[in-house]
Amino acid sequence: MVIARGSTLTLAVFFFVLFVSAVGLGWAQQQAPAPSPAAAAQAPPAPKIDSGDTAWLLTSSALVLLMTAPGLALFYGGMVRPKNALATIMQSFIILALISVQWVLWGYSLAFGPDKGGVIGGLEWIGLRGVGLDPGPYSDTVPHQAFMVFQLMFAVITPALITGAFAERVKFSTFIVFTLAWATFVYDPLAHWVWGKGGWLGSLGALDFAGGTVVHISSGVSALAAALVVGRRKGYGHEPIRPHNLPLTVAGAALLWFGWFGFNAGSALTAGKLATSAFVVTNTAAASAALGWMFSEWAMRGKPTVLGAASGAVAGLVAIPPGSGYVTPLASIIIGAVAGFLCYNACNLKTKVGYDDSLDVVGVHGVGGTWGALATGLFATTAINPDGKNGLFAGEPSQMGAQIIAILASWVLAFLGTVIILKILDATMGLRVPDEDEVAGLDLSQHSENAYALEGPGYGITSGGAFAEAMKAQPKPTVPA
Amino acid sequence: MVIARGSTLTLAVFFFVLFVSAVGLGWAQQQAPAPSPAAAAQAPPAPKIDSGDTAWLLTSSALVLLMTAPGLALFYGGMVRPKNALATIMQSFIILALISVQWVLWGYSLAFGPDKGGVIGGLEWIGLRGVGLDPGPYSDTVPHQAFMVFQLMFAVITPALITGAFAERVKFSTFIVFTLAWATFVYDPLAHWVWGKGGWLGSLGALDFAGGTVVHISSGVSALAAALVVGRRKGYGHEPIRPHNLPLTVAGAALLWFGWFGFNAGSALTAGKLATSAFVVTNTAAASAALGWMFSEWAMRGKPTVLGAASGAVAGLVAIPPGSGYVTPLASIIIGAVAGFLCYNACNLKTKVGYDDSLDVVGVHGVGGTWGALATGLFATTAINPDGKNGLFAGEPSQMGAQIIAILASWVLAFLGTVIILKILDATMGLRVPDEDEVAGLDLSQHSENAYALEGPGYGITSGGAFAEAMKAQPKPTVPA
Amino acid sequence: MVIARGSTLTLAVFFFVLFVSAVGLGWAQQQAPAPSPAAAAQAPPAPKIDSGDTAWLLTSSALVLLMTAPGLALFYGGMVRPKNALATIMQSFIILALISVQWVLWGYSLAFGPDKGGVIGGLEWIGLRGVGLDPGPYSDTVPHQAFMVFQLMFAVITPALITGAFAERVKFSTFIVFTLAWATFVYDPLAHWVWGKGGWLGSLGALDFAGGTVVHISSGVSALAAALVVGRRKGYGHEPIRPHNLPLTVAGAALLWFGWFGFNAGSALTAGKLATSAFVVTNTAAASAALGWMFSEWAMRGKPTVLGAASGAVAGLVAIPPGSGYVTPLASIIIGAVAGFLCYNACNLKTKVGYDDSLDVVGVHGVGGTWGALATGLFATTAINPDGKNGLFAGEPSQMGAQIIAILASWVLAFLGTVIILKILDATMGLRVPDEDEVAGLDLSQHSENAYALEGPGYGITSGGAFAEAMKAQPKPTVPA
Amino acid sequence: MKKIEAVIKPFKLDDVKEALTGIGVIGMTVSEVRGFGRQKGHTELYRGGEYTVDFLPKIKVEVVVPDNLVSKVVDVVAGAAKTGNIGDGKIFVHPIETAVRIRTGERDEAAL
Amino acid sequence: MKKIEAVIKPFKLDDVKEALTGIGVIGMTVSEVRGFGRQKGHTELYRGGEYTVDFLPKIKVEVVVPDNLVSKVVDVVAGAAKTGNIGDGKIFVHPIETAVRIRTGERDEAAL
């Protein structure tokens, strides 16, 4: 059960060197923050910052952070067995830490930096060089760094979503390296393709207002790849594997709903009509999908489950982002209801196919995200967003083409990227914990902790180490009954 | 324990048809969103949208959503027995889904649509026809839909509050129909009376800044009706019925406090003096009421309980909304302290009278809401809000008259409406679960789920269905110790 | 186990009289809210209120409230033993209530009121006399009361942080008096020194953007004093004392992170460049510190713990406030990483020294806060904030001097103030619960409650009192199996 | 002395306790157990999965009494715990050789 | 009658239950216990502290059977619960003097 301290030290040193070099790279620049000529060219005489827009974008950034932790952490944490509760929560939490640093050091530059051939951003903005407090190329009314930090939160939640697929069996050290690699080689390029200035999918006209392809398809499809490469949990299909704390899961789902207003309505980058419209359709799609899933399950299985309603809400929230700046409230009811129905059935399908996507990331994010990207092509209308486009039902069948290309491109990049990264890690660090560690649970084997100690007595736990030695000198207190 | 799938299917089909028709009704309109002449007349040349006000109103809407889920869901969920924890949480969660759709389809139109004789809004705005992104009749500086979605959150939390009264014994299917009926026949009219342009109570001059009558009196009095009609829980007064997870309850209370800033300060519809004043008195009233309840209990029972402090905070938050735009911080201290004292005693009274209002909705919302509406008549001052009115202590005794009429009207509508709806449902669908389902708990009997599975072993749980069949073909993995 | 009702009544009456007199004092003034000549002189012709800035400051105030409850309440509550879970949560919750009232009545006036010799604010603003809805002396674009309520939330969280030091052993009644005394005699003066107009530390040029000295050093050092004066928990070092619910703790840490955006970025008092910069460095420092702590522990102990990662994030959040308006994102990575490393080692040290700071307030807030104040002197740059100053690395070594003076002054005031207050209380009310109450747990002994009742049967619990009598007349229901 | 060990339905605990105190037995020890027997379990649903649960929550009551009380206690417990429905549970009687009251060191019947 | 009481590793419960039902024993009562023995515990870390845990989660299975089934049940349980690793647990056999089915009042072997 002991992880060799040697290899851990190596890991720590590796990260340290990585950070130090990137920090060093950016340092001089930030100390003299006058934009470099290049950056200055990109950011012409700064337009006036709007306090309302900035307030909204900062609020939205905070909301999207909340989605990952505690939102997703609790949503996922409640669904695993008690012996893996903490390890599952940890995966979301530590991704927040990891990607927050990765994004500042190089991720933002790769995703949104000066375009290189439509496929990737350049390294010009590494360590946030030239990413300052005046409005940048992506927004006229808020500081460039506000846009950067808003996007950071998206870069955080996407790999966190994937963790649901391989929950309860993956080595923590490998997981950390996977996260960094995936963010760098899958997420950052894909974000550039769709949202980066000059990215090829965006240029093609594919609509993705708030991250249907970039966030949900990419995580859902990577989840499929991960479930296949990592393999099933021990006992899957034989032993009962059921959620250990559904109140936490529902609380997490509700926090996701709450935070999602930042995700979608924040993507307007301004606080006005577009944000309002996105806010309204987000709420309606979530609601309608919760009902869609619940009634599907009720009709097909005889009972409306609470986990089903919560999952349905998430499915609706997953389906609406790409269209959230382009569709009407009534369209969002349909998008949501279909999402609930589809994702419910996708989750049922899983148990027939036999791969072990522990927390149904494929069924919810893969299927829901794909449906959302298609639905955008169906329901988009310039009546809502004059800067958007019309979809099929508004008379523009061609938009469907762009959507389908974007979907396929995301599927391919995410699937191949994930398989390659995982195969390399499997061959080098190893993906899974040893069998006995899986049986004992990841909380104990990876972190030497227990999620709960709800019983009174300590059950023979005795303190050790220097501390206990020191205390032995102390008189033992007498405890009255 | 099996709910007949037939009747469930009927329910599902019923909702489906309902949705489809309302969606259909509104559809064409939204696709061509140029406001109809009528709507255009109501919304004169759109004033400029203010980004700060919009940011605040969207933030506030999100905060009020958070009040219902996870706020109220946890506050209530922690107070029931473990066998009903999930079902109780579900009631708040699914109301969020149900009313979000109901409001968009017809609720908003009934409540805020063009006035019909002072008693109800017309159906002109069904499916949000003509409710667009320009400022509407209720606000000059934010999109009409932002006002709509803010009000949606109020329509959500009000029926959710009632669920505390009949927790742990009501059929889930009946509960769903009740919620929709209550929203349509009680909440929507009452909201129109008080807040709708032309509503008779508002015209009369009754002050209700953020929902004392509409939200708290209506839910509290409906709770009383429900507790009486539904009857007591089995074992009430004989068996111990105590909260199963108070940390969740306190967390829920704190989230309610947090979200209530949106509820009250958001009701200013602008981000300026009025919102600030409402924010400050909200906080002070909650604080003062927490102390008021705690010290009352401490003096009268010998111990200050944590549930008491949390309940007191909620009592203060319940009492302040109607006056939150009209009273000073010092007045709010008095309003809160009195609310804490009154509601504590009202909860004690319940056990003497003998009706079973499971989670004290009557004692907190009925009594606290009524006190708040009266207190507004006492403490209102135009020194705080020049557009408001003076109350008794500022020299205008007549305001008390308007307040009392509003209180009585709300009491009557809520009580009668609830009794009638419940009696009809009792006669048709049945209100309560069978006795053995109540003993087994609603989590299992209504949802086939358990809130917690904190123990390690699965206790003989075996997977079933097609999945288990498929897995039987697989070799059973060997598990090391 | 019974607390004498007599002394409690006295306590209640005492507070009542206190409140009534302060309310009375301020009343007439508020009813006629035209600013007194003095106040008018302080607040010249009101500049225009900015809706975006106000929206952001109100949002930030709500976020900082969330930090205390449920954020800190859960963070701390999860770390204690189950028998003290509720009592620990209660301490944060009731401080929110207590200080919310104290601040309005006299705290704000002492801290921010008209300066008296650089050491304290005058009583002119007692009961918020003259603290109105126009912009005040501390901000040009938001109502004075918005600034007041934002600062209120800081005054709330600071004593709440201290509670971690004496968790699991202190009398509730004494704790309440301690909190009020500490707020009045330690916090309010210190806030005046640093932030009050005319305060001597602020005048000296010490930089503290968002509360490194005022909040974190003061709470961390007071925690040290409290741990020493109160003494160790029974069984400390002999019995296992370990966290009972780490999922709650991580959820609390995540909520702290979320709320901290309000704490730091709200301190800009405007929604623009400065708020954005503070937001970004807050996030980066938290992330970097989580990694710093985790990798330190991994390298030194062989396992990366989840509690460690969460604690690290908090350590980073503790270190960044004083510099959050003055340093670059890359500097914040360094500040965070060092904070994680330092605080981890400080917590280890504790077990060697032998004082019992239950939840490591000294190691995290004392050490982290001190490091943050120093780091501000190292990394501050006017490139980020033209209204700020340059630190050592930007060529101004003198700034370090001001920082060190501020640190020392805070240490001395907090340590001495706390020791004196506690010694007086020890001699009068008594600090600790009796031994058998400590063994039984504070939940039962102080509040007559249990945090959890997760098991089905009531274990022989029987209801008592008038209610049970009344119910005995009722037929006992028959319960099917 | 004998130990009477009864496995009963959880909501019957109060009745059994009252019945026992009613005949003057003022000591007992109870614990939560799970029972498997003729009583049917229930089904739980979680996402795609359907689980059959066949261990049900029961309460075990243990009470040590002098030999002369055994049959009375058995009858009283059986009476109080009975609903007449399947799953009511079992009573088992064990021999006990010694009993000690820890507080005083009293032995056997004096210890009860 | 005898009571066979087995303390086993938690994940072996399913196997033991199947083995017992396989030989026609359809009643048993199980509970969660903590075991201390030769099996080594583990270490936990919380902030500065390091804790050694030496009580491990185990499951206790109790099954009362007629005398003639005792050795068969012991063998079957031992077989099903065995992993061959330390900490597999113990089986103890107790004498039982009386058994009662609460629902019907049936006694002894008829009650099982």
Add this chain to the structure above:
Amino acid sequence: MKKIEAVIKPFKLDDVKEALTGIGVIGMTVSEVRGFGRQKGHTELYRGGEYTVDFLPKIKVEVVVPDNLVSKVVDVVAGAAKTGNIGDGKIFVHPIETAVRIRTGERDEAAL
């Protein structure tokens, strides 16, 4: 062989364990139980309600030993668990007919 079953105050578990290992007993099984007896319970308050709790948390320690160790174990446990206050708990001694170590199949005293 006998089984010594002790119901003790929870915070005494460590002392009892140390006392047992001190005399060379290195196996035991413990569980959480609730006790009802002479020891007074406490009152809980929830909103309007006031509850009297008379089952108190206790720990049950079970240890099977060869006959010759019985009285020593009883004495040692009684000594370690004693506070002298009401509610200290009881020790009961049961006969055991067979013991099996699941891992090896060893029987009786060899199995302990």
